[in-house]
Amino acid sequence: MTYDRALAALADPTRRQVFERLRSGPQPVGAIARGMPVSRPAVSQHLKVLKEAGLVSDHPEGTRRVYYIDPHGLGALRGWLDQFWDQALSAFQAEAERAPGSAGGGHNMDRER
Amino acid sequence: MTYDRALAALADPTRRQVFERLRSGPQPVGAIARGMPVSRPAVSQHLKVLKEAGLVSDHPEGTRRVYYIDPHGLGALRGWLDQFWDQALSAFQAEAERAPGSAGGGHNMDRER
DNA sequence: ACACTTCGTAAGCTTCTGCTTACGGTAAGC
DNA sequence: GCTTACCGTAAGCAGAAGCTTACGAAGTGT
Numbered sequence: 001m002t003y004d005r006a007l008a009a010l011a012d013p014t015r016r017q018v019f020e021r022l023r024s025g026p027q028p029v030g031a032i033a034r035g036m037p038v039s040r041p042a043v044s045q046h047l048k049v050l051k052e053a054g055l056v057s058d059h060p061e062g063t064r065r066v067y068y069i070d071p072h073g074l075g076a077l078r079g080w081l082d083q084f085w086d087q088a089l090s091a092f093q094a095e096a097e098r099a100p101g102s103a104g105g106g107h108n109m110d111r112e113r
Numbered sequence: 114m115t116y117d118r119a120l121a122a123l124a125d126p127t128r129r130q131v132f133e134r135l136r137s138g139p140q141p142v143g144a145i146a147r148g149m150p151v152s153r154p155a156v157s158q159h160l161k162v163l164k165e166a167g168l169v170s171d172h173p174e175g176t177r178r179v180y181y182i183d184p185h186g187l188g189a190l191r192g193w194l195d196q197f198w199d200q201a202l203s204a205f206q207a208e209a210e211r212a213p214g215s216a217g218g219g220h221n222m223d224r225e226r
Numbered sequence: 227a228c229a230c231t232t233c234g235t236a237a238g239c240t241t242c243t244g245c246t247t248a249c250g251g252t253a254a255g256c
Numbered sequence: 257g258c259t260t261a262c263c264g265t266a267a268g269c270a271g272a273a274g275c276t277t278a279c280g281a282a283g284t285g286t
Contacts, residue, residue: 231283
């Protein structure tokens with residue numbers, strides 16, 4: 001779905017810091033920006049990207065805007081990741097048996113060509 | 114620990130395409146680059162980043178280098194994600210009860226001017 | 227009505243990033 | 257030994273991304 005947006009959004013360290021700050025609960029923009037190494041408008045821009053990725057949502061509260069983590073984007077990312085996980089494990093196991101030492105811990109020292 | 118590298122690596126679309134190509138099994142660089150919209154050196158550079166992120170590994174096979182998916186980096190990313198998942202769900206539930214309509218059901222009825 | 231707070235957005239600039247071409251190094255085949 | 261195939265790396269460049277300052281809009285309180 002939109003797992004690609006979520007990945008791109010969480011790639012930036014500053015933006016990830018914004019996102020992780022919301023783990024302690026919903027917060028308005030000013031509170032998020034306080035104590036961060038960038039300006040408040042920068043935080044707003046990051047929040048916009050996070051919102052477009054479905055990672056956060058917001059609702060107005062007076063003159064402020066309270067942001068909070070939205071599981072929707074996280075779920076998409078998780079789904080994509082799980083799609084890899086099982087397949088990656090088995091493929092890695094196969095590789096481990098084929099070339100021990102570099103991969104997992106297989107004990108078949110069959111060399112190929 | 115190294116989930117940040119994995120995130121940054123998988124953020125780029127082309128690099129993600131390289132990574133997803135390895136899902137069909139281990140492949141040498143040339144085979145990966147064949148049919149891709151970028152040159153072979155570009156693929157090599159992407160593989161380097163993916164390797165540093167712990168997402169892929171490789172072993173030489175004659176004059177070629179066979180790359181395959183390494184669950185190590187994927188696992189780190191998964192761990193970080195799961196750390197959020199539960200907390201995000203409960204927090205989202207709390208938000209849903211607090212302002213029904215925006216969070217609880219399905220869509221974001223964001224008030225946009 | 228006026229002042230103050232909170233926030234989003236536009237413009238501009240600097241820095242980072244991904245791609246290409248060119249080159250060197252290593253292993254296999256004749 | 258010589259040539260060919262495969263791959264990684266360096267240099268250089270065009271495009272993108274993030275940050276700052278400046279401004280405008282919306283809401284609250286006096």
